[in-house]
Structures are given as structure tokens and as C-alpha cells.
Amino acid sequence: MQTSGSTRKTVVLCISGGIAAYKAVEVARRLFDLGYHVVPVMTEDAKRFVGETTFSALSSEPVRSSLWDSKDPVPHTTLSRRADLVLVAPATANIISKFANGASDDLVSAVLIAATSKVLIAPAMHSEMWDNAAVKRNVEFLASTGVVVVEPGVGRLAGGDFGAGRMAEPHEIVARAVGLLEGVSDLDLSGLEVVVSAGGTREAIDPVRFIGNRSSGRQGYAFAEVAQMAGANVTLVSTVENLPVPSGAKMVKVESASDMSSAMKELAKTADIVIMAAAVADFRVEEQRSEKIKKADGPPEIRLVHTEDILAYLGQNRSHRQVVVGFAAETGDPEEYARAKLDRKGADIIVGNDVTAPGAGFGTETNSVLIVERDRDVTFLERVSKKKVAEAVLARALEILRSGLRI
Template identity: 45%
Template sequence: MSGKRILLIVGGGIAAYKALELARLLRKADVAVRPILTRAGAEFVTPLSLAALCEDKVHGELFSLTDEAEMGHIELSRSADLVVVAPATADLMAKAANGLADDLASTTLLATDKPVLMAPAMNVRMWGHAATRRNLATLQADGVTIVGPDEGPMACGEYGPGRLAEPAAIFQAIMAALAGPAGRPLAGRRALVTAGPTVEPLDPVRVLTNRSSGRQGYAIAEALAALGCEVTLVSGPTALPAPAGVVRVDVETAREMLAACQAALPADVAVCVAAVADWRPEAAGAAKARKADAAPVLKLVENPDILATLSRAQARPKLVVGFAAETHDVEAHAQAKLARKGCDWIVANDVSAPGVMGGETNTVAIVGRGGIERWERASKTDVARRLAARIAEALA
């Protein structure tokens, strides 16, 4: 990416602080960043902070005696390979959608002939307002790439969609945009990814579940989307926001997850990362069991096998990838699972090490019919990116 240039427009809102991390990631990747800071944005981050991280002068005034003597807004609008607006406020989106130009940021957006990427951030009610939805549709029809927003708690105290996508997700989208078609080898492909735990009710209060956080599956869904793939993420209960550009389907039980997976077919690739309960209670209690009562006797029945079902489906994905979380004899169990399930690869991961199940890192081996490929311990994000690249190679 050396030699690539970004024009970064920072809008007003508490999410503006994340633009500093985005600038750091871009500079770390050797991408030049020229910043425009709106007046509202300067209420949340300082020009000095932005200039230090971008390693370039911060522009803010449309009627600057020095910059505009050389038609600065024209030069800025065409000097970069990509224009990025993060955060893209409701006001900036409205101006861009309707061709308004009353400050440096909006004038630059109107004058540019380069691709534009926006990462919206605003209150949940503003995001859901009919005017914002119209503006969003107009921008997308005009060819603007939209990243996010995420769903979660907001600074205003409300909860819902409207949070700025995480800097890492915006960074990945920028890298894909700068790389062009070569950076989106999975464009036109469809992926199904399962993630997180499943929960099987014992009674209205208690459940059988496991320690899966969903991080690895979510990271894989995000990495596939960054390569241009259309991703459906079928997720058990987690505390994670849906990755940018990914359609998330929330489920609880193994049977619900299987139904959601079947509904997501056809797909080119299925990656079954979820830690699915092998068994469920034969019958869940209609009322909460009391401690004063005798200890209940649990009769368990087998859950459907999602990986095996997808591997033998009539609309079978071209590539079916399973995961095997093991505490011992990891590779032997993975090879046996590969033969038993009928999938193409098993990603074997040793969860006996601290910090894997529910943690940030993973140690995996790719087990296929041609042999075993062992990877060094890495962050789950790095494992996801490497696996997504392998999937792209296989589908090519």
C-alpha cells in the first residue's frame, strides 16, 4: 500500500476519537493520510492530535487565505486515491446525498471524482429516521461504500444500531477498496459462518452451554466480508457486535442453528465455527426446579449434527470447513472428525491452553485429505485473515 493516499474527513460526534486510531492503522500500513477536520469534529478531537497521527497538516476552513488561494478544496478532493468519512454524521450524509456544499468537508465531497467510503455514526433514532434512510439509499446508489454502523450501547445512553464501526473494520474496508478487484477475490461469492455457543434449556431459567465467546467465528465472518464475500453469520448468544457488512442471524439452540443454516443455502463456502451442544435435555422443565426439591435426573438426547448435515446437503457448499476444539490428541481427533463428517477441512484448535476458549488467541492446524498444515499461535483476527485467504485460493 506504499504510495496510496487517503483523504480522511472527520465529522462531529463522540465517535471522532476512533478516527485517531484509524489514522494510526493507515499510517502503520504506509498509507498517506491527509485530514479534514470539521468544526464539529474539532469539539471532540484536536487538530494537533490528528496532525500528529496523520503526519500531515489538518485542513478545516473553506475560506482559508492560504489554502484557497490555490483552490484547496479542489486539490484536496482529487489528491487522494480514496475519500474516507469517519465518522460520517447524519448532517454530512445529508449534505453529500443532496449536493450541498457549505463547508470544506461537504464542498470537497461534492468536488471529488474519487471513490468515497463512509462510516456512519449517530444516535439510533437518527439512524432509523426516514430522512437518513433516504439519504443512505441515495449515497449507495451514487456508488458510496458504507461501512457499519455497529449495534450496541451509545454515549447518549441508548442502545441499537448507530455506533461507528470499529477502526479495524473500517481499515479492512479501506484496504479492500485501495486494492481494487485484486483485494476482493471473493466478490460475488456467498459464505455461511456459524459462531458462538448454543444454549439448551433445562427449565425457564437454567441452560446447558459452553465457554465459547464467538470471537473466532466473528473474526472469520469479518475477514471473508473484507475480501468481498456476502456473509451470513448464524450466531449463538454472544456479547459481540455484528461485523461490518455481515448479515447476522441470532439463534439459541442447536436445532435453531441448523434451521438458520439451511435457510442460508445455497452458499459457496460454509465455515462451522460454533461450539454446538452435542446433547440437549429430552424435555425442558415447565417451571424452575427448586433447590428444596430432589435433584433432577437429566435424560439427554442427541442434537442434530450441523456440520455433517451441511456436508451431505443437496445444495452442498463447494467448500465445507469444520472446527474441532480439543483438549488432547488434537490432530488425531480432527482426522477422525474429517472422515466422519464428510467435510473438506477441519480446523483443529487446542483449547487446553489458557486464553484460547473465550480468549483472544488461537493455535490451529488445518487438517485436510492431503495432510496437515500447522500454524503458529496467533490472534484470532490473524487466524481469520489467513483462513479467509486460504478459502479464496480454494474457491478460485
């Protein structure tokens, strides 16, 4: 994941005393590797689970724990003022309770009470504790004040137990942290399944040759990155080999339109938002040769046939509350074309662009697009980054999902 322009932002990483403290080691390491300045702060009980040397060695500064033993006379406010993000992982029931109730009898809770930056907590505890009414109330209260909560999942817990309350995986926590640090925090896709297709399909002629197109896959990857940062569970169905898969996203590698169709149909069954950002070939070779066509045999005659229309399939066969987004990369009048495509494919949103316009389309860093929806004015975005396009489209998709128009 890129951390463009953010290399020295400071994350105050608070570790409280839960069994998942060992996973916070990975959180510290990943944030450090991404270029963030990581300041570890441990509760006294956290040190019963993982030694402070480990966190000191993998972070940017030594561990702090006490309000009293630092050269800094007011360490909690100094730390909270330095923080671009305060992250608590794991967040015990105890530290959540202190934070929600304004208690501050140790360095972690004092930093939290003094925080003016964004705060992200990753609760971790036994299922019985997670289901407890007081814990629920505390978490809900914190969320209502703007604290971002990375929900725990279901899995193995301390003592060989199994159930809800297992801390989110380090990559998910880091993705949320980066999302907050890099300013996509307004978009909250927590818990939603987002499936994105990316790249141009390759239609084989023979074992070495194919018909392709100029799609770089960057717009699809930008969707995956933004959705991941906003808390979604993201699966990328991609033909691309040379772009880094956003941290935490699942990747299904495909090549042809037919591969992509099978993968998208399967994944769309459980998705909340489906984005067809891939440039799917309209035609494939009717008879793919199993042997390489020999030069000496002269130029071959290749008959093309239509590929399956994946977007139309997804638009017309979706689950009732799913939002389907398609792209119309055309030359000419993109609005007229996008509107027509919206109806023809049964999609909720069509993102149109004129791929021949400067600063737009295939292979460029920026995109100029229009977002076309039913019963709504067109939104124009001029020469914005592909991430901005993704944010705007995902925000619209979320509103459609929430508005119940699809329910």
C-alpha cells in the first residue's frame, strides 16, 4: 500500500493487556515498514503478554508505559499532540471502559482522553466479554463520538476457546489505520463485501499470442485500495501482474473474459457492491489453436465471436440489495453512452469516460469521469486521481445501498 506524502506521520500505538498483544507486534512492524513514525505505549498488563523490547525494537521509539518516569513532565498530552492517529490494538474491555468513561489512571488511558487526533480501536476479548451489555454500551458510545472501531471477528481465543471477539487481523487494522491517516475516513464500508474486477482480459489466439487491450488495471486497484481502507472485505479479480495488491485484499488472478466471468459470477453471489472496472474483451477467437501458429504457414484467418456480457449478467442476476457499478470507456459522447448503458445492463452506476481525452482513461494516473445514476444528475470529476474517482463512486454506491433503493 502506498502512503503517498505521509511518510512521517505519527501513530501512537497503544497496546493493552490481552492475548492478542502478540498480533500488535505485526501491526507495529507493518506501520513502521509503511514509513509511519510508530510510538508504542503499553499498559502494565500488556507487558505480561509481550515483552516491551519487542515493541521497542520494531517501532520508531522505545516503549512508554508510565505517566511518571519520563523526562517529559506531561507525557500524555505530548504524545496525544504528536499523534496523527492513536491506535489501540488490542483494546481490552478494561481500556475500552476507561476510555468510554473518561478515566485516565495510566499512560494509555490518559493519551486516549487527551487525544485530539483520530482514534482507532481494535477490540479483542472472549465472546462472553464482547457480548456483555456494558462492553457493548461502551463500544457503541465510543463509536458515536467518532472513534473508529475495527470489529473483532470469529476465531480462536485464549485458552483454546473459539467464538466472536478475536481481534481483527493485523493487515485489516493497518489498512483501516492507513485509511484514516490518508483521509478516506469519511467512507465507512465496514463489514461490506466489495468485489472489483481490474485490468484488460486476454483472449488467446494460440499458446503464445493473444488479443488484449490497453487497460492498466490502475482504476480497479484504486477501488480495491480505497474500499479496503474504508473497512470493506475486498476481493480483486484481476488480469494484472505488475501492480501491488492492496494490503488485506484477496486476489483472484484471471486471464480471459470467460475466466473473469466465472470468478465474478461466483463472488457476486455474496457481494454488497460489485464493480466491473475491468476492460473485458468484446470478442474472443472462435477457435483457439492448441499449437503455435507457424509463421511459415502465412497470416492466419482469425474469426472472432462475442464474449459474454459480464456486466449485463451481473446487473440482471444480482441479489436484491446489491449495488452494481460498471464502466463505459468510450470515445465520443460519454454521457449519452453511459446513460444508455445504465439501462441496457441493469446497473446502478455507470462511470463514463472518454478514453481519448487528455488526463483520462487507460494507463494514466488521473481520470476525468462522469458518474451516471438513475434519477440523479450526473457528477463530473475532472482530472482527479483514480483514488478520488474510487472514493466518489464508492460513496454513491454506499448511499444507494443504505437508501434501501435496492432492498
